[in-house]
Amino acid sequence: MAQEAVGRVGRTLVVSALRQVTEQLRVALAKGEALPSAFDDPGLVREAVALVDALSSASLKPVFNLTGTVLHTNLGRALLPEVAINAVNAVMTRACTLEYALDGGERGERDEHVEALICRLTGAEAATVVNNNAAAVLLCLSALAAGREVIVSRGELVEIGGAFRIPDVMQSAGSVLREVGTTNRTHLRDYENAINDATAALMKVHPSNYAIVGFSRSVTEAELAPLAKARKLPLITDLGSGSLVDMAALGLPAEPTPAQTLAAGADIVTFSGDKLLGGPQCGFIVGRADLVERIRRHPLKRALRLDKMTLAALHAVLTLYLDPDTLVQRLPTLRMLTRQRSSMHAQGQRLLPLVADLLRGMAAVDLADCESQIGSGSLPIDRLPSVALRLRPLAGEPVQALAARLRQTTIPLIGRIHADCLWLDLRCLEQDEEFLAQLAQLGSQRSKPA
Numbered sequence: 001m002a003q004e005a006v007g008r009v010g011r012t013l014v015v016s017a018l019r020q021v022t023e024q025l026r027v028a029l030a031k032g033e034a035l036p037s038a039f040d041d042p043g044l045v046r047e048a049v050a051l052v053d054a055l056s057s058a059s060l061k062p063v064f065n066l067t068g069t070v071l072h073t074n075l076g077r078a079l080l081p082e083v084a085i086n087a088v089n090a091v092m093t094r095a096c097t098l099e100y101a102l103d104g105g106e107r108g109e110r111d112e113h114v115e116a117l118i119c120r121l122t123g124a125e126a127a128t129v130v131n132n133n134a135a136a137v138l139l140c141l142s143a144l145a146a147g148r149e150v151i152v153s154r155g156e157l158v159e160i161g162g163a164f165r166i167p168d169v170m171q172s173a174g175s176v177l178r179e180v181g182t183t184n185r186t187h188l189r190d191y192e193n194a195i196n197d198a199t200a201a202l203m204k205v206h207p208s209n210y211a212i213v214g215f216s217r218s219v220t221e222a223e224l225a226p227l228a229k230a231r232k233l234p235l236i237t238d239l240g241s242g243s244l245v246d247m248a249a250l251g252l253p254a255e256p257t258p259a260q261t262l263a264a265g266a267d268i269v270t271f272s273g274d275k276l277l278g279g280p281q282c283g284f285i286v287g288r289a290d291l292v293e294r295i296r297r298h299p300l301k302r303a304l305r306l307d308k309m310t311l312a313a314l315h316a317v318l319t320l321y322l323d324p325d326t327l328v329q330r331l332p333t334l335r336m337l338t339r340q341r342s343s344m345h346a347q348g349q350r351l352l353p354l355v356a357d358l359l360r361g362m363a364a365v366d367l368a369d370c371e372s373q374i375g376s377g378s379l380p381i382d383r384l385p386s387v388a389l390r391l392r393p394l395a396g397e398p399v400q401a402l403a404a405r406l407r408q409t410t411i412p413l414i415g416r417i418h419a420d421c422l423w424l425d426l427r428c429l430e431q432d433e434e435f436l437a438q439l440a441q442l443g444s445q446r447s448k449p450a
């Protein structure tokens, strides 16, 4: 057993784990404590191997996202297309032109690998990319508004999941938040009245995960732009998701695009790479060339820059956007978001008898209509009609216990608990055979002694 562990992880770790276990044993003996039965001879080795396994086995691993939330932040958001994976592979296994211009054989700029594509897809004069959209906002404010005021509507002081809050980011950047308007209504004159000598910028923030309905009013970029221009202040918009295509044309809830926002008069727009865009985690800063240049020269840019793997993946994803006719089929995020209920229903019909058979004696299974969510800061009220395999545990087993067992398979199956059932939303399921193979493990799990 110890020899086998040496084969897997090497001698150093196994020896250190054995020492750790014998040390525990020595301390217990010295104190005159009763020894746990694990400390008989093979038990000792088993204990050491358990330590080795805990340290060496990956906790970051693939799962099946059957939650119905397509861009699930905790499950890694967008899935990358094949072309992006190949591109990452290529730059990982060989030296690459990350900051090298082949023409002159001299130093190059890493942004240049994607800037022209981003400009083409957004209509921007210039673009730069950083680690994520939170970093993009932080960098913009640091470069354009440190020590000065930024005017934001009270209705747009949002908190996105994972502790991204506009007032806190503002503070980190050394800018002073100047709130205007009220929670439900902000007018152009509110911005106008707040402008003073200390003002550095006007900012708009996409409310992303919440909506103010009823008696409400916000000021659009098109309305704000003339004011910003007259006062020579940059208008910055944090767009959040920032789809590069017209979502409504795909039958999905409408989202403003960076191109529309720039055309409406925003000077700088920021958005995420791994939300609706369907790419790797990154954040875009697009807009006026002089402002992008100031942002790029800020020292924080170096700390927030992209690595070669992300750049390679991003370039590959952006090239898919050049061919709108094949985009939806080739980009997993859009492919999954645009699946029709009939497609999940047909898939469910195929899977149902097989799943019911694999779960015989454990759960009753049927097909049920449900609703998926886009996720990642998209409105929770916008739902996509979907279909789920609905598992109802048998023999009085709590549904939490069934859900826990599905999380113990080689590629864990993550569903959603609702009304005493475990719902496996089929929208993001594209590997039926592998999925069934996981369920097949449940039978053997059960027959193992506890």
Ligand SMILES: *Cc1c(COP(=O)(O)O)cnc(C)c1O
Pocket: 132, 133, 134, 135, 160, 164, 205, 206, 207, 208, 209, 238, 239, 240, 241, 271, 272, 273, 274, 282, 283, 376, 377
């Ligand atoms: C999601 C979101 C962010 C944070 O983007 P990340 O890419 O997750 O860092 C910032 N602002 C808005 C409006 C968002 O929706």
